Amino acid sequence: MKKCPYCAEAVQDDTQVCPHCRMSLTGNVYAAPPQPPVYSEPPAPPPLGGGGFGTMPTETSGKATASLVCAIAAYVIAPFVGAIAAIVLGHLGLSEIKKSAGRLKGHGMAVAGLVLGYVQFAFIPFILIIAAIAIPNLLRARMAANEALAVGSLRTLVTAEITYSSSCPRIGFAYSLKELGPAGSVCVEGKNLIDFNLASGLKSGYRFTPHMSSFTGQAPETSFGWNADPVTNATGTRHFFVDQTGVIRLSGTGPADQDSQPLQ
Numbered sequence: 001m002k003k004c005p006y007c008a009e010a011v012q013d014d015t016q017v018c019p020h021c022r023m024s025l026t027g028n029v030y031a032a033p034p035q036p037p038v039y040s041e042p043p044a045p046p047p048l049g050g051g052g053f054g055t056m057p058t059e060t061s062g063k064a065t066a067s068l069v070c071a072i073a074a075y076v077i078a079p080f081v082g083a084i085a086a087i088v089l090g091h092l093g094l095s096e097i098k099k100s101a102g103r104l105k106g107h108g109m110a111v112a113g114l115v116l117g118y119v120q121f122a123f124i125p126f127i128l129i130i131a132a133i134a135i136p137n138l139l140r141a142r143m144a145a146n147e148a149l150a151v152g153s154l155r156t157l158v159t160a161e162i163t164y165s166s167s168c169p170r171i172g173f174a175y176s177l178k179e180l181g182p183a184g185s186v187c188v189e190g191k192n193l194i195d196f197n198l199a200s201g202l203k204s205g206y207r208f209t210p211h212m213s214s215f216t217g218q219a220p221e222t223s224f225g226w227n228a229d230p231v232t233n234a235t236g237t238r239h240f241f242v243d244q245t246g247v248i249r250l251s252g253t254g255p256a257d258q259d260s261q262p263l264q
Contacts, residue, residue, distance in 0.1 A: 003050055004021060004023065004025065005025075006021045006045070007020050007023070009021070012176060015170070034115055038186060051182055053095045053256075056222050058101070058103060058105055059104060060104070060109075061093045061104045061110065062087075063072075063089045063090075063092045063096055064090070064109040064113070065093075065106060065112050066108040067086045067092075067109065067114065068110075068113040068116075069088075069111040069113075070086040070113065070115075071083065071086035071090075071115075074116065075116070075120070077120075080121075082117075083118075085115040085117075086212060087113075087117040089113065090111070090117065092107075093106060093110035094107065094114075097110065097153075101185065103179040111121070113233060120231050142235075143236050143237060146205040147236050149203070149206070150203075150230075150236065151206065151228075151248055151263065153228065154201055154228055154241075155248070156198065157194065157198075158242055158244075160174075160180045160193035160194050161174060161180070164179070164187070165220070167187065167190040168189060169220060170219065171190075171221065172219060172221030172222055173221040173223065174187075174190065174224075175210050175215050175221065175224065177198065177199045177210075178199055179191070179229070180193045180194045180199060181194050181195070181199025182196055183199065202231070204233075204235075205231050205234075206228045206235065207230075207231055208226060208228050209226070209227050210224070210225065210226060210227075211226060211241060211243070211257065213225070214244075215238065220253070223244050224243060225239070225243040225244075225257075226242055227241050227256065236253065238250050238256050239252070239253075239254060239256045239260075241255070241257055241258065248263040249262050252261050
């Protein structure tokens with residue numbers, strides 16, 4: 001028995017035609033040509049960032065985050081300084097993100113920091129103009145308020161002196177602010193006539209001192225004089241004086257006295 005070279009079925013040795021596939025078995029018999037191999041395409045790799053094999057991890061640029069934080073701080077606690085830092089870090093962050101080839105993110109934060117930083121610098125001329133107008137006016141208003149309070153304090157001293165001399169007739173007028181205040185001890189009946197700040201000699205940017213030449217130095221004291229002078233040129237420009245007449249007098253060049261012009 002032999003096998004048919006075409007259909008591989010068993011046939012007799014002297015068979016000339018295969019009874020199964022009807023092929024002649026007497027000619028040159030060649031083996032069936034081999035089948036070509038079947039190739040399949042390899043699976044495509046997962047896309048980057050998809051979480052599978054070949055994923056490139058991404059993170060936020062620290063410079064971009066810092067740029068946005070500095071820009072916000074420029075409007076809250078660190079004007080201009082924060083804006084400068086936001087602009088510098090914003091440009092560095094954008095450059096870093098561009099060079100990372102997708103490894104870094106944060107482009108939006110860097111742009112936001114740059115915009116906020118540049119916006120603040122765009123308003124600098126307007127802020128300077130407003131400050132140049134407002135600051136001198138505020139200083140003048142503050143000095144005017146200090147001068148008005150100083151005049152009011154001198155009037156309070158006149159009332160306190162009159163009350164003190166009535167309460168302590170053997171002493172007369174007081175020559176010490178301390179005696180008119182809460183800590184007065186020479187005449188208890190005459191204490192607490194002025195507040196603690198005025199009794200300390202400093203109040204509302206003015207220094208209050210006795211005009212010694214106005215006092216006689218004899219008991220009972222029959223006259224008094226008090227000066228109110230600005231501590232600095234920023235707290236006031238006018239000097240004031242008052243005595244037992246109750247007339248407030250002023251001077252624009254130095255300490256006032258009984259010969260200075262009266263306050264209108």
